Structure formats: structure tokens, C-alpha cells
Amino acid sequence: MSIKVVSLGEIMMRLSTPDFKRFVQADSFDVTYGGGEANVAAALCNYGLQGTFVSKVPENAIGQAAINQLRRYGVQTQYIARGGDRLGIYFLETGASMRASQVIYDRADAAIAQADIADFDFDQIFDGASWFHTTGITPALSDKAAALTEFALKAAKAKGITTSIDLNYRKKLWSKEKAREVMTRLCQYVDVCIGNEEDADTTLGFKAKDSDVTKGEINLEGFKDVFHQMKREIWI
Amino acid sequence: MSIKVVSLGEIMMRLSTPDFKRFVQADSFDVTYGGGEANVAAALCNYGLQGTFVSKVPENAIGQAAINQLRRYGVQTQYIARGGDRLGIYFLETGASMRASQVIYDRADAAIAQADIADFDFDQIFDGASWFHTTGITPALSDKAAALTEFALKAAKAKGITTSIDLNYRKKLWSKEKAREVMTRLCQYVDVCIGNEEDADTTLGFKAKDSDVTKGEINLEGFKDVFHQMKREIWI
Amino acid sequence: MSIKVVSLGEIMMRLSTPDFKRFVQADSFDVTYGGGEANVAAALCNYGLQGTFVSKVPENAIGQAAINQLRRYGVQTQYIARGGDRLGIYFLETGASMRASQVIYDRADAAIAQADIADFDFDQIFDGASWFHTTGITPALSDKAAALTEFALKAAKAKGITTSIDLNYRKKLWSKEKAREVMTRLCQYVDVCIGNEEDADTTLGFKAKDSDVTKGEINLEGFKDVFHQMKREIWI
Amino acid sequence: MSIKVVSLGEIMMRLSTPDFKRFVQADSFDVTYGGGEANVAAALCNYGLQGTFVSKVPENAIGQAAINQLRRYGVQTQYIARGGDRLGIYFLETGASMRASQVIYDRADAAIAQADIADFDFDQIFDGASWFHTTGITPALSDKAAALTEFALKAAKAKGITTSIDLNYRKKLWSKEKAREVMTRLCQYVDVCIGNEEDADTTLGFKAKDSDVTKGEINLEGFKDVFHQMKREIWI
Amino acid sequence: MSIKVVSLGEIMMRLSTPDFKRFVQADSFDVTYGGGEANVAAALCNYGLQGTFVSKVPENAIGQAAINQLRRYGVQTQYIARGGDRLGIYFLETGASMRASQVIYDRADAAIAQADIADFDFDQIFDGASWFHTTGITPALSDKAAALTEFALKAAKAKGITTSIDLNYRKKLWSKEKAREVMTRLCQYVDVCIGNEEDADTTLGFKAKDSDVTKGEINLEGFKDVFHQMKREIWI
Amino acid sequence: MSIKVVSLGEIMMRLSTPDFKRFVQADSFDVTYGGGEANVAAALCNYGLQGTFVSKVPENAIGQAAINQLRRYGVQTQYIARGGDRLGIYFLETGASMRASQVIYDRADAAIAQADIADFDFDQIFDGASWFHTTGITPALSDKAAALTEFALKAAKAKGITTSIDLNYRKKLWSKEKAREVMTRLCQYVDVCIGNEEDADTTLGFKAKDSDVTKGEINLEGFKDVFHQMKREIWI
DSSP states (O other): OEEEEEOOOOOHHHHHHTTTTOOGOEEEEEEEOOOHHHHHHHHHHHTTTTEEEEEEEESHHHHHHHHHHHHHHOOOOOEEOSSSSBEEEEEEEOOOTOOOOOEEETTTTTTGOOOOOOHHHHHHHHTTEEEEESSHHHHOHHHHHHHHHHHHHHHHHHTTTEEEEOOOOOTTTOOOOHHHHHHHHHHHHHHHHOOOOHHHHHHHHHOTTTTTTGGGOOHHHHHHHHHHHHHHOOOO | OOEEEEEEEEOOEEOOSOOOOOGGGGGGEEEEEEEEEHHHHHHHTTTSSEEEOEEOOSSHHHHHHHHHHHHHHTOOOOEEEEEEEESSSEEOOOOTTTTTOEOOOEOBBBBBGOGGGOOOOHEEEEEEEEEEEEEEHHHHOOOHHHHHHHHHHHHHHHOOOOOEEEEOOOOTTTTHHHHHHHHHHTTTTTEEEEOOOOOOOOOHOOOTTOOBBTTTOHHHHHHHHHHHHHHHTTTO | OOOOOEOOOOOEEEEEOOOTOOOOOOOOEEEEEEOOOHHHHHHHHHHHEEEEEEEOOSSSSSHHHHHHHHHHOOOOOOOOOOOOOOOEEEEEEEBTTTOOOOEEETTBBGGGGGGGGGGGGGHHHHTTTTEEEESSHHHHHHHHHHHHHHHHHHHHHHOOEEEEEOOOOOTTOOOOOHHHHHHHHHHHSSSEOOOOOOHHHHHEEEOOOTTTGGGOOOHHHHHHHHHHHHHHHTTO | OOOEEEEOOEEEEEEETTTTTOOGOEEEEEEEEEOOOHHHHHHHHHHEEEEEEEEEOOSHHHHHHHHHHHHHTOOOOOEEEEEBOOEEEEEEEEBBBBBBOOEEEEEBBBBOOOOOOOGGHHHHHTTTTTEEEEESSHHHHOHHHHHHHHHHHHHHHHTOOEEEOOOOOOTTTTTTTHHHHHHHHHHTTSSSOOOOHHHHHHOOOOOOOTTBBGGOOOHHHHHHHHHHHHHHHHHH | HHHEEEOOOOEEEEEEEEEEEEEGGOOOOEEEEHHHHHHHHHHHHHHHSSSEEOOEEEHHHHHHHHHHHHTTTTTTOOOOOOSSSBBBBBEEEEEEEOOEEEEEEEOTGGGGOOOGGGOOOOHTTTEEEEEEEEEEHHHHHHHHHHHHHHHHHHHHHTTTOOEEEEEOOOOOTHHHHHHHHHHHHHHHSSSSOOOHHHHHHHOOOOOTTOOGGTTTTTOHHHHHHHHHHHHTOOOO | OOOOOEEEOEEEEEEEETTTGGGGOOSSSEEEEEEHHHHHHHHHHHHTSSSEEEEESSSSSHHHHHHHHHTTTTOOTTTOOEEESBBBBBEEEOBBBTBOEEEEEEEETTTGGGOGGOOOOHHHHHTTTEEEEEEESSSHHHHHHHHHHHHHHHHHHHOOOOEEEEEOOOOOTOHHHHHHHHHHHHHHOSSSOOOOOOHHHHOOOOTTTBBBBTTTTTHHHHHHHHHHHHHHHOOO
């Protein structure tokens, strides 16, 4: 049997203009469904692992289309809850030469942001799993999503499963203060923490000495310093 | 100068699957922007009148795309307010032979549902206009949208402009009771009321004698009866 | 748990001309992957059952694409063997008004026609299954495929699983004589036999009295007569 | 109110091969409508100005399509005259790596080349305008188009409107001698003259000392010298 | 060797909107190249005859694309002269349900309308040919094209080749009077004349007794009467 | 008359994914037909020569589509034999940035590999020809194809026609030993031999002194040395 990895998060509909068209020129959008955590599950399936994705999508054909897109790559989707109002959407206009790409989010009130802990049976979900992965985007979606993420991390740890989180600070979703409060709490249950200096600051409040990201100055000693701070204060 | 007609309502993004594909099969969606009131403005422009559409769309490229789509047909768009959270969306899967078409709405929290009366200068909007048209969909979107519709109808009447409304009951948006309360009030300011027997019942509470729409029994006397009731009770 | 249904057969690549183009006009082909038995598995998944498809496809990206197409609809594909030379192909030119559709087969040497019984672990495949379905196309592909079909039917019966076969005579694949010899043998292990009068004749050698399909004369008594013959001679 | 800028010129249909195909390979062409002066009007609308485009297009659906394309970007199109034989066309084959792009013009007898001064009411067109822009392409189309351009420039100057011209020499449309005769006359009414050394020579007959464009030798002193000549001889 | 049939006429570029779009909605056009006489040549090639098409197309890639389209179906194109200003174009908007199809011609000054008799070596062209076909569209294009058609018909007859003409009256190209004058002269050299009652009247001036096409009244005796008139007056 | 060049070889159907899609993502394939020898014939036609392609393709619409594709570029196709089982296919997934292109061949049992010498009348084919070209791919397809290639080369030489071969070693089609045996025999009848050092080794067994292709070390003296060996041993 292949190694089972579970990921939890939002899956969104991506609508992108074809042929480098601008939004105002497009008569059609290319459609795919994805998200940080869902993409990890699909990528692991491509490498032969058993990726299992946990989320909530609406009980309609759009929600089903998101699920079927994952199935196409072999992702296990049986634990995706159904319900809620809508699937989050983002619009992508791919840039060309001097013109930058543009992203417009329309993700408020997505089903996963409204999900209850009771929508999922983590005992069954984590059965046989070796790894659990999530990101700092999921808890930023709503208080309920933050509670769900914490519950899942605790449940995974209780089963002795390795846990990982990608810090991924999203300033459109929450404030630094809120992020620090929630993420510091979540990181207690995390074995592998992925991020860069900027995320360490914005989501956890650890500043590397003698580094200034906005000036492009980065030093390795600063990273080590942040790691020591994180080790000292989070994983006491 | 051509005759100026003003319409007020929601403009939505329509995402439809190409080539009779199902939602779960589609890798692209065709995109257009429209709605009952916006389509009236565009159609009148095709006939040589000066259609002017009033609405509110977000201050981003998606809102601009909706505006540009109307401009393409010559619709005057300078009074469309900009702001709010999002543009309403609906998904359309065109049916084929035995399979029915399917529509999925994702229209909550659209900019027009959040619009304030202060977003519009109706004195300027109605300047030189001969006709004002709206529908029973707009007041169903939110209480603010109902207030906006009533304000616009009153302003039009005060200027001596002919007003029309298409009753269009939408059961997913409001209850019969709410519809009847709001629409009865709005119809006071309406010169031309468009609808069928069913709308007369659901939105205004007038039942035709001896008719039963669900049984497919319709009689002309019933229609006349409804007209008399409407005349007696609304336009007293 | 949903009901598990297993089907066995060939999955082919279908290349069809878009927009009613002729083969000589087409600059692109639409691609899908399917076949009688695979379609049954996908359709059952759409109805909520657990469709499991068994076949053999080449160990390359074209074989993987066929598998991923099935996964998209939720079909269980873990028992599809990998190897062999190629995936069978058929070309489809959809007709328009007076012009008939045209199909060109290029299916010789497909992986499933070369498959060995040892490629499959039917004990595991049928574990928990309620139904096994196949067609008269599979045994027509090659002697090995006929032996595989017989082995699978026997294994299913041994496990107490309900079995079904769709007779589907394919005259390009084998002669009536060969078909009758093989299909009569296979039908011993079949609980539900699907077909029409013509199939009953071509693949099993049962002629309905007083019916002549080529003249369009069909009578119900003839069908009953065929059923009695089948019952008498096959399921003795 | 936003600043009103008027431009005058030809709008052509552009037919370009998709996906870097060659003309002999293409089964479809992408269609857009544009031209130097029309593009200026559309670009200014994108920046929030009120671009107004003046031209003549045929009284058919192709002429309407050109107009609607401009409207899409908010360009004012009410002064575009309707009539004449046809819309000019150009075919574009976009190059790829070593292969150069190829343009084929089919612009003879375009409606704008046949337009009369009487087709336009410049008093109304320039009402409230701040700027008038045209190019050296328009007068090159025909004697009538040259007379129209001169009339428009004079009318703009008489209203105190700033005028600009882009010299744009087109050798397929007229000779250097003809260009110099017409453009020198037009430049009398021009406030802002846009061009490079080569245009200054081909369309106005001013040669920069010590420069040889064909050898790639350009010196700033040469430009200044051209400017002084232009100032001395045109804007006396 | 297969039977050689020569046809002479115009080949045009057809630009049609895809997916039943209107001209004002289309962002692309489907491109094909054809015409009454060219289509006959291509159709005969499909039936195994040696279709040879004679025309003149511009010496550019658009002209080459028209030639290559014919070659695709096996039409002999070596006698197509190269030169002239442009290839004729027509735009096609396919109708849908209640909306009729719309055709816009842009065919003035096409290369074939400007062709000289000296552009063609009919001795070589007709070498080995059994049949020569043309239509009433070709002589309607220009006086030069009418002279060319007459020359070709005479040359064919001189070689003992069977000749045919499809009357095809095109009222946008010439008057009834002009058509009658030219077509009566051409028909002297024609063995097989194809047309209906209306063409017989408009292009040859023969009216069927007791028939009125505009009223939908057609009688067989009228046709016979026209045949007798034609036989009496043309093929004397 | 233009110079006639004959080429002999396989023409395959190429199915490539559009827009840099992967095989598992593609819902359509772009279709073209080509091959080393066919492409030479088409390219020569583009340069004004009379390219004539000789091959065998199936007697169905797919074979016809391959022929029509060649005709489009003016290639003479009348000597292409019809029959055999199938047209060879190859699938192409164009790479993007870090991802390499991928080719999957499905060419076994192609019509040309099954062709008989009797399918072709080389006396007629070479009539009036100046040059005959083939490649080392054709004889690698099958023993019959090798015999056909040898027969054609001999026939060309007997007519005094210049012959050329592109060595093109294909390791998936045959072993070095087999290649050397066949190609050494064929090269006796070849005037112009095209290839690189590697081909000289793999298909003819000539090793350049002091060169090691796999190390990227190539010296001109080595090439000269190979030429001398070839001259000494093949064209004795």
C-alpha cells in the first residue's frame, strides 16, 4: 500500500483568461479547481503516494466539478463534506511582457469557511495516514476554519501522525495580530513548519536580527536566529 | 436626438459551458454579462433608442468588463456606480435532447444589493429621459435594493417620466409575503406593469377567478378580473 | 458503503472531429476515453455506486490518460494492469443532416487483447463486490481475452457474485461461428444476459420462430421462444 | 467632466492567424478592428479621458462591428459617418522565431477614403473638445481624405483646439513628393508634430545634417537641426 | 487516366462567424475559400475525376491560401494565373432559429474581374479535357471577365469539348438587360444549360407562359415552352 | 517545367496536445500528418520544385486525410499506394520551461511497413525525375520496407537519377547490427549521404578516430577520416 497523506484546506475555482487576454477582452475563461493544500494532494498522487484531501464544497454541480478535478489525478475525495453556500472563486489575468498578472479574489462565504468540526470524522480520515498537511490560509478564512484546523492538528498529533504547515500569510484575509495569535497556537501541534523570514514575522512575530526583507537584505544567521526563537518559544 | 430610456437593476456574470458540456466536463466557460434590465437597455440601443443602464458593480476589472460589455452595444454606462464586494455570478449548463438546462446562482452580496441611494444622482440620470424600467428582481435582492428601486420610481414619476416594471417573481430571493408587501408599494409609482397571472398572485396577491395555473387552465376573463382588482386596489 | 460493481473490458481512445467536420477537414480531434464496460462503471459512479473497472492499458502517458479520465468520474482504477503495446483507438466523424456518421477502428494489438490472466488478482478484485459485468466485445478481441473473460466469470460465480453480459456481436472482430462457440461457453456463468434477437442469433445461434429482423418483423412470441431455447440449452 | 479628445482616421478590420499559424495553414482568423487614430481614442478612454473617434464606415453589420469594438472601450462613436463601399482590411501572420511577421493590406476604396467633408459636422464634433489628433496615414488614403484632414485641422484651430499629427509615412499609399506637398500644407495647422528623422525627410523634406538613418547613425544635433528647419519653414 | 473537367470562375475567401454568433459578437471568423465553379472542380475530384480550376488570384499569401485549399481536395491548380489587386471576400453570419443568415459581399476589384485573356493558355488548359463548365456569375464580374468567358467557351467548342453553364443570375452584379445581352451571346457556345425558370427570364429573357414564379405557380408545360424558345432562338 | 524530386517513406499522423497541456490534461489533440521524407517533398514544393511523395496509406478516410494534407502544399500524391491495416501514429506533448517534450510512438503495422514492391510502378514514378530521396527510417520499419527501399534506389540509379539518403538511426526500430547490414548494402546506390558522426557509427559502423560523441568531443579531422573510410569501403 502506498503512503497516505492527508491535507486540509480550501479548493477554489480558478477562472483565467485564455491567450493572454485582458479581463475586458475575454469571451471565455479557462476553468480549473485548486488551492495550496489540494495541489499538494494531487502532486503526491503523481509521485505514487495516496493523497487524501479534506474540505467542504457546496452540494451542487460546481462542488462536484471541483471534486472530480481532484479525482482525475487520483486524489481520495471521500472525506470532502458537502454543503454551504458557494465555492470560492478567483480570476486570473496572465500578464504579458511589461504587463503584470492580475488576480481578483471572490472567496467570501466559501463552504470551507463555514464548515463545522462535526462535518468531518477525523478518526476515520487519519486512519492509516502517515502525514497531515495544512497551511496558514485555512485558519485565516474564518474563526470556524481556524477552530477546524486546530482540531485537525490536535487529532493528527494524538494519532502520532507527522504534521506540517505552510505559513503563507494572506494580508487580505486577516491582520498580523490575528494571524500571530492563531498561528502561534496552531504551531504547537506542528512538526514541520514551512515559510520564509517574512512569514515568520507576519504570522509568528519572530524578526530575524540584522535582516530587512523589504531592502532585499537576507542573511543566513538571521534565519538560524529565527529558528532558535521558534524552538524556544513555540515548541517548549 | 434619440429617445432616452433608463433601466435599473443587477448585471451578472454568466458562465456557461461550451458545446453542451456538463459542468463536470467543462475545461472552459463562455463569459457574458447581462440581466433582465441590462438586456432591455442593450436591446433598445439595437433599435436606435438611447438605452441608459443604472447599477452598481465592483471597482475592479470584473466590474469594468461588465460595463464594457454594455458599451459594446451602445448602452450609456456613465451612471453605473462603482464599489461593493463582488459581481453576482450564475452558471449555466445548456441542456441537450433529454437533459434539461441547469442554472446555479452565486449572487449573494452583489454590489447592487449593497448599493446606497446616495450612490446615484437621479436628477441627472433622468434628465431628458422618456421612460424608466425596472423589474421585481431588483427589490428582491435586499432591503437596500428595494428602497433604491422605490426611490428611483418616485423620482421618475416626479419628473413626469413613464415608468414600467416586470413583476418577475424569484422564489429563491424572497417569500411571497415579502414580495407582496414590497411590490404592492412599488406598483403605486408604475404606469406599465408587465407580468402573467402567476406573478400577479405571487407578487401582488391577486388571484384570477376560475383559473388554476398549475393545472394549465387559463381564461381571458380571469386576466380581466385581475386587471380590475389591480386597478381598484393599487392605482386608486 | 456503496454497492461495488466490477466491469471488465477494453477502454479505447476516441478521436472525434469537432464541429461536424469531415476527417479530411479536421485540424484537431476531440479526445475521450471509453468503452462499453468502462462507461457502465462511470455511469454507476454517477448514480452513487462504487464502479470498479478492470482492464489493461500501456505503461505510458496515454494509458495513464485513459485511467485518469475514469478517475474523474470516481471509478476505482487500482486493478487496471499496465503493460502491452498500445491503447486501441477509434476515429469518429459525426454525421450532419444527410451525411452518416463514420467510425474507423484502429484497435488491433491493444493491451487488453494481449493481457494474461496472471495480470489480475480476481480474489482481491471481487472482494466485497455485488455484481460483475462484461460484454461480448471483450472475448472477441483475442483468444487470450476470451480466456480472461471466462476466468473472470468463473471467479465471480465462485464468489457468489451476480454476473451479467451484454452480447454485443461485433462482426469485424470475429465470425458468427467463433462467437457462438465462445459465447455459449461463457453464458454458462452468466446470470443476466442482455441482447436483442439479432445478438441471440449471431452470438448464440438461437433463431426466433416467425421473425425476420432484416425485414423489420419482430414479434414478442419470438422473443419468448428464444428465451425458452436459451434456458433449455445454456442454463441446463 | 473628463477631457474630450477627438481623433480622425481610418478604422480597419484586422484578420490575424491564431497560434502562429501561416496564412496557408489557418482555418480561422482572429478579428479585431483598429488603426492609429482609433487606438489613440481607445487608449485615452482607458486613462479616463473622453476619446471621440471620427471616421466613415459602411452602412452594414461589418461597419457596425467596427463601431461596437470602439464602444467597448468607451470611445464616443456618434460622429462616425455611415456609407461608402467597404471597410479596409489587413491580414496579419504573426512571425515565430526566425520567421518574420507578414502583413497584407486590402484597403483600397475604404469608406473613409471616399468620405466627403459634408459627412461631418465639425462644429458639433469639436464642441467642448480640448485636443484634435490625426496622422499622416489619413491624408495618404485619397485626395478627398487629404482635403477632409485639412478641413478638420483648420476647423480645430479656428476653435482654439490643440492639434497634433503623427507623420507616419506609408510608402505603399503615396509618393514622397505627394506626401511632402500635402503634409507641409497640413502642418501649418498643427501644434504638436510627432515623428522621427526618417518621417521628417520622407513627408516634409527636412534632412538632418550628418545623419544617415539607413546606416543607423543618428545624432541629437541632427534632430535639433530638423526642428529648426521645421520651425523656420512651416510655422513661419 | 481519369476524366479531365475544366471549370472557370472566381474563388473567394469566405469569412463566417463561428457558433451562430452575430457579426458584432464575433472575435474570430472561420475561413474557407470557394465559389460555384471551384466547388464543382473539388466535388468532381471527390468523385474521382480530374477537376481543373482556372481563375486569377493575387500574387500573395492570401492568393496562395486559396490555391492550397483547392489542392487539398486534389484540384489541378497549375493554370490559375497570379496577379491583380485582391481576392474577393464575403462575410457569412449563419442564422439561428428565427434569425436569417446574412451575407455581406466585398468582391469589387477581385483579380479574376481584372484578368486578361492573355493570362491563360487555353490550348494547354483544354488539352485532354472532356468537359468545360462555367456560370453566369463569371461574366457578370466585369466586361473583361465576360470577354474571357466567351473566349474560353469558344476555345472549348473549337476543341470539341462539351460545355456547360449554370445561369445563376446575380442582381447585385449586373442588370437584367446587360445579363441578357451577354448571356444570350455566351449560350451560343453552350451544350448544357443549367438554370430555373427565373434565370431563364432574368438572364435570357424567356418567359414561361402561364407561370408566375413570384406567386409560386410553376407548371411543367411552361418549362417545356422555355426550352423550345431557347432552342429556337439561341441554338439556331 | 519544374524539377521533379521523388521521396519515399512513411507518413504518420501526429497528435499533439494544444497550449502546452500534458497528455492527461488534454481534451483535444491538434492533428497533422508528416514524416521526414514527406516533409522534404512538401518543403521542395514550397520552393517551387515538383515534390512527389511515394508511400502506402490505408484505404480509408484517415489515409485520405494524410494524402490531402500533402496535396495542400502541392505535393504529387498519385503514386501513393492504398491498402494495409493502419496509418502510424505518434503523440506529442510539447514541453514548457523545465518540462521536456514527450513523444509516444504507436507505429507498428503501418501500411508502408507492409507494402509490396508490386504496389509501385517505379518506371512511371521516376519518369522525368531528377532526384530520389529516402532515409534510414524507411528500411528500419520492416524487412519488406528495406527490400522496397533497396529496389527503389536501384531503379533510380538505373535511370541515372541522383539519389540521397538521410541515415537517421532509430534505435527503437532496429539494432545497430541490423542497421549496419542493411544500410551498408543500400548505401551502394546512394550519391549523397546525409548524417552525423553518430549515424556513421550506428548505421554504417565507421568510427571517427579521436572523437567521442558522448563526451561532446568532435573534430573535423575525424569527419574527414569517416568520409575516407566510407569512400574506400562502400563506393569502391
